[in-house]
Amino acid sequence: MASLLVSGLILIVSFWIEKWVGLTLLVSLIVIPMQMIIIGIGAEALHKKHINLFLKYSAVFYNRLQTIAEIVNLDNFRPQYNFLSEKSRELNKATTNVMRVAILSSAVLELFVTICIAVVAIYLGMSLLGIMTGPNYGKGYDFQIALFLLMMSPYFFFYLRKFVSAYHDRNRAVAAAKLLIPILNEGIDTTSINIDHQFNDLAINNLNFAYPDSPVKVLHNINVQFPLKGLVLIKGISGSGKSTLLKICSGSLYVQDNSISVNGKDTKYSQKWLRMNSSYMNQFPFIFDETLRYNVFLKNEMNKSQEYPEFLDKILAKKDDGWETKLSHNGKQLSGGEKQLVTLARMMLYPKPIAILDEPTANLDPDTIEIIIPEIMKLAEDRLIIVASHEKMFDNVADTIVNLNWGEQMSHE
Template sequence: MAVDTRESMRWLYERSRSARGAICRTVLLGWASGCLLIAQAFFLSRIIHGVVIEACPREALTGWFAGLAAAILVKAVAGWWRETSGFAAGARVRAAVRMELLGRVVARGPAFTRQERTGALASVLVEQVEGLQGFYALYLPQLVLVILLPLTLAAAVFHVSWAAGLLLLATAPMIPIFTILVGMGAESISQRHFQSLSRMSAHFLDVLQGLATLKLFDRSREEADAIARVSADYRRRTMSVLYVAFLSSAVIEFFASLSIALVAVYLGMSYLGYFNFGLYGQPIALADGLFVLLLAPDFYLPLRELGAHYHARARALAAAEEIRGLLQGPLPGLAGGRGRLTSPEGIRLQCSGLHFAYDAGRRPALKGVSLEIVPGRCIALLGGSGAGKSTLIGLLLGFITPDQGEILVNGAPLNGLDPGCWRRQVGWVGQNPVLFHGSLRENLRLGQPDAEEDRLTEAARAAGVLDFARLLPRGLDTPVGEQGVGLSRGEAQRVALARVFLKNAPVLLLDEPTAGLDADTERRVLDGIETFRVGRTVLTVTHRLADIRRADRILVMEEGRIIEEGPPAGLLSAGGPFQRLMGS
């Protein structure tokens, strides 16, 4: 077994701890069902013996029939309970793994999600986590039952004939041996199947998100062909998995049938008098022979079920490889901090010698950036595309960690702070505000879920949300679609600003806060920001002159460096990079 496979198997076993009780209950119920199989075989063999050999009247067999009916009923209940318990075990593990994955994705932050295809991430969180269900619900309990049940049934057979018992025990290993031989490549086949599914999910999502662009550039036919190729690859991978599963089932059935036939031959020869061994010196009765014959298929049943569930193991191993890859990725430095802010009322930010590159060997996004922002001051950040503005914002938010240099918050290193504690002190509005499916009011309350209605209304007024909300059929209770469907970009921007106003954080980071707004709305929103920013630490990324004039200081960035800084009026008359940017 390869090292990665061993690690994945160890990971799967470790995750079973969260459902240990349900798995143990599943095993116990499976063993109880096996014991009830012995009872069924016993009662049925006695009934047939009584009818065929002893010609017993119906009344004499009433007790046997009652026992058989009770055994069948109790076994059915135990089987149902076992299935329910197994499903609960799988569901519990899936929920725990999914929460762990979501926590990891959140901890790694937007810098990670921007590098990954959304469809592939969704595939891991949904399809591949679902792929763990069979391992915990079926395979893992069966791994224990495959030892317990055959030994229990063999003990019952040994009570009648030690030769038949030995025959069962001798032929039992053939089934798992040949199952393993047939399914040796099942893990790699399942892994390729999952990778194909991830590619297909990611491709479908990309096409759906870019449908308008594809139509405008008349590339719909080419993308349809690409989808057909991806789907055909997924179909081939699926058929490969099914081929291994069906071949394993055929091998299991063949050897189980062969072994049962050997037991039947032994019993037949014993009845004919050719074999006189293995019966403890007593002639074998019809009831005893029927009892052994009825138990023989059930003796191999746990082995056959384990073989049938072997593909669940292969599927879980393939899923575990992908899930572990996501869980083991590096976390930003802020993710491990535990420190608290000593004075969150006023926050002073100091950046010294910040260097950062997204990948080794690529051009650095930041090269020795140093700046200081004090409470009550607004710093405006300018620069062309790729200057490093968004990277600096990402560092301040704690989504990424500098390769060199440090960020101090009230004199304490940012990477030593608790992430939740720090982000509660920060209000952020990005270029593409994210709104969730729900009402306008629910989206506003993301900033402060327990805010009073008066504060919510005031924040909505300051950001200009009430201007368009009054025209909507249900005001702030009007539902909006995912990603702000139903609102213009400017309206979505105002909702995001109102959310930040409601949060009332001491640090305010704004990335083009008035993008998409008309001149009148821009003026009123800037008035709201200016009122709100009093006593706060503010950094805004902008290219709009109206925003710049309200800033206390300007920083101009180019190729990851701050190349010019000063007050707006002074820079406008200096004839430097700032003036050239504003002129362009």
């Protein structure tokens, strides 16, 4: 509104002083918005396509990032790299098209503004020389009036530019709103989860799973009835879908059909319950950039008499600063086995009904394996432990064994 009012006021003053200058500005006021509307219609379509691709491919990139371990295990890195490269090129192309339209719009506007100001300047100059008709034709044009009008013209276009910029911002916002508003207006999940709800049953029935945009099923027709407590071993060759199955059991990977159930509830409820009531140790434990004490107890203060798993003494004995040892860069100060022990200690100090461990003994020395397996067995005495591992020692102590082969369930013992 301010842009229109200021431009209108300058137009009125120009008509009052010199009608031909006012007429030139009036033509600009009509032609420039029409040009911008025409360009803006195309810009809105391009913005919509760009935002749509951004929403779509962001989900794809995030999914691939979450499942990088599975991609590596499946020896599918090169195809996924080529797939993401193609999507990235499409997104870059859409971004470039949006920038081209923005540059074209700006170039057209500046060209027409330059022409209009040049027309005003030429007219006033020729009027000053008495060549063109003016209020003082033949006597020379008043220099002060000419200079005033010539200085007013750029201000007229300055506010007109603001109006055009606001129009393009509106087109971009409308394009985004058409895609985002339906997402924002989706029904909010108000399913209530009782954290203290007793765990009575976990079952997987006819589970089929494939990653987005992939025709290959990672898991096919999986059926498992989990016990309330004890050790369940998921075994199979690399790439058989063990890690994917664990992530589904932890609620971090979504399945569409009602194939996973906690306490007889539907999949939507069950996945939310699993996220809140399961602890997860993956093959590459996460270490906070904090002290060893913080990484174990997850808080800054620790009661000196507070008990902790004895196997942590093995780590403390090697650290000069003990609990105050500062860890950084995902715990580069710790070995792979020490990271696993720290993660296992967290699970023991903050127990949940279900503990999920992905290859907890991978790349560990025999001494550390002898420490970890008994501790895992202790956890399994009063809760459900789901382990994916190649370690043969688990075969002898597991209560239930699920054998996978390239996503197919070979046996359930």
